[in-house]
Amino acid sequence: xxxxxxxxxxxxxxxxxxxxxxxxxxxxxxxxxxxxxxxxxxxxxxxxxxxxxxxxxxxxxxxxxxxxxxxxxxxxxxxxxxxxxxxxxxxxxxxxxxxxxxxxxxxxxxxxxxxxxxxxxxxxxxxxxxxxxxxxxxxxxxxxxxxxxxxxxxxxxxxxxxxxxxxxxxxxxxxxxxxxxxxxxxxxxxxxxxxxxxxxxxxxxxxxxxxxxxxxxxxxxxxxxxxxxxxxxxxxxxxxxxxxxxxxxxxxxxxxxxxxxxxxxxxxxxxxxxxxxxxxxx
Numbered sequence: 001x002x003x004x005x006x007x008x009x010x011x012x013x014x015x016x017x018x019x020x021x022x023x024x025x026x027x028x029x030x031x032x033x034x035x036x037x038x039x040x041x042x043x044x045x046x047x048x049x050x051x052x053x054x055x056x057x058x059x060x061x062x063x064x065x066x067x068x069x070x071x072x073x074x075x076x077x078x079x080x081x082x083x084x085x086x087x088x089x090x091x092x093x094x095x096x097x098x099x100x101x102x103x104x105x106x107x108x109x110x111x112x113x114x115x116x117x118x119x120x121x122x123x124x125x126x127x128x129x130x131x132x133x134x135x136x137x138x139x140x141x142x143x144x145x146x147x148x149x150x151x152x153x154x155x156x157x158x159x160x161x162x163x164x165x166x167x168x169x170x171x172x173x174x175x176x177x178x179x180x181x182x183x184x185x186x187x188x189x190x191x192x193x194x195x196x197x198x199x200x201x202x203x204x205x206x207x208x209x210x211x212x213x214x215x216x217x218x219x220x221x222x223x224x225x226x227x228x229x230x231x232x233x234x235x236x237x238x239x240x241x242x243x244x245x246x247x248x249x250x251x252x253x254x255x256x257x258x259x260x261x262x263x264x265x266x267x268x269x270x271x272x273x274x275x276x277x278x279x280x281x282x
Contacts, residue, residue, distance in 0.1 A: 007091045009044045012098065022098055029056040029064065029185035030258050032242075053185070053262050061183035067094070069101035125181040127193055128211045134179075138164050141177040141197040141206040155279065160270055165279060174200045174279065178270060179210075180263045184255055190217065192256050196264065200280045202238035202271055204264075212260075215252035224250045228260060237267035 005024065012018045024045040028036050032051040040047050050056055059066065066085050073079035081101040088094055127134060142152065147168045155163040164177040177197040184191055193210035207229040212220045231248055235241075241261065243249075249257040274280045 003042075004089045004091055004094075006044045008094050008098070011091065011095050018098065018102070021102065027055050029053055030255065030262070052265070053259070056185055061185070063183065063189070064185050067097075069097060071101070125183065125191055125193075127179070127181060129193075134210070137195050137208050137210060138177050138179075141195050141208050142166055142175055144168060144173075144175060144205060147171065155274070155277070157270065157273055160266060160273065163270065163274070175205060176200070176270075176274070176279075177206075178267075180260075182259050182263060184259060189213075189255055192259050192263075194260065194263075196232075198237050198267060200271075200274075202236050202267055204232040204235050204237050207232065212253065212256055214250065214256070218252070220250065220253070224253070228257065232264065237264055238271070240265065 005026070009024050012022050012024070026043060026045060026047040027050050028039075028047050029050050030053055031039075031049050033049050036047045036049045053061075056062075059068070062085050065087065067083060067088070068080055069082040070078040070080050081104045082097060084097065129137075138152065142164065147170055152164050152166045155165060157163055160178075161181065162179045164179075165174060167174050175197060176199075177195055179195050180193065182192045190211075190213040192212050194208060194212060195210060196207045197205040199205060207225065209220050209225050209228075212224075214220065214224070227250060241264075243258050243261040245254050245258070248261065271280060275282055
């Protein structure tokens with residue numbers, strides 16, 4: 001969050017009508033308690049860590065800043081009265097939006113997401129490579145010590161993405177490749193696309209970037225990809241791993257690296273679904 005939100009907070013606190021009725025809460029997507037504690041002295045309002053991007057994904061993985069205006073609606077629920085996606089460093093406009101939201105009735109009518117004119121962010125992510133190239137990446141991620149099987153099956157796990165699987169000819173082990181497409185909670189960053197693979201016990205096998213950028217839109221090179229792969233080499237994806245930006249991040253790509261870790265952390269959920277579907281026997 002930026003200093004203009006502190007200005008908005010100060011105006012609300014000075015307004016007799018709003019002071020006791022309106023509260024500002026910042027949600028820090030991808031940040032843990034330590035990150036928030038380090039930065040919170042910059043803010044005049046509380047910041048809540050969203051280390052595993054749970055809230056961020058719940059609201060559609062928007063870039064930041066993203067404003068939600070909501071009121072209590074009974075039984076612990078909140079009713080969204082207005083929202084705005086994009087930079088809005090005009091405190092007067094933000095203050096007017098707060099006052100307008102206060103006057104809205106709790107009718108439960110749907111809210112249309114507003115965006116800054118300069119923000120053309122699409123709700124749907126499209127993998128930015130040709131199908132033939134993507135197929136090669138999937139095939140490469142499913143090759144283990146040269147052992148392969150040409151019969152690859154696709155599984156759609158909906159919000160968890162597409163999974164590709166095959167049974168190796170010699171060992172009969174079943175391995176899986178997952179395509180990940182994630183929006184980045186940063187208005188100046190580019191979306192992340194990659195494929196990673198694992199076996200039926202959750203052991204990491206391969207990491208292949210599809211499209212990942214660093215600062216100034218510089219694409220990851222082989223050294224960057226190998227570093228990320230080495231971070232997981234020989235490890236189980238079912239063991240929770242806390243992202244340490246000083247050790248685990250790719251230089252000039254900290255947020256992208258953090259999102260990759262978060263996505264890898266979903267492997268346990270993926271495996272549970274694959275067990276339920278009969279692809280993995282326990």
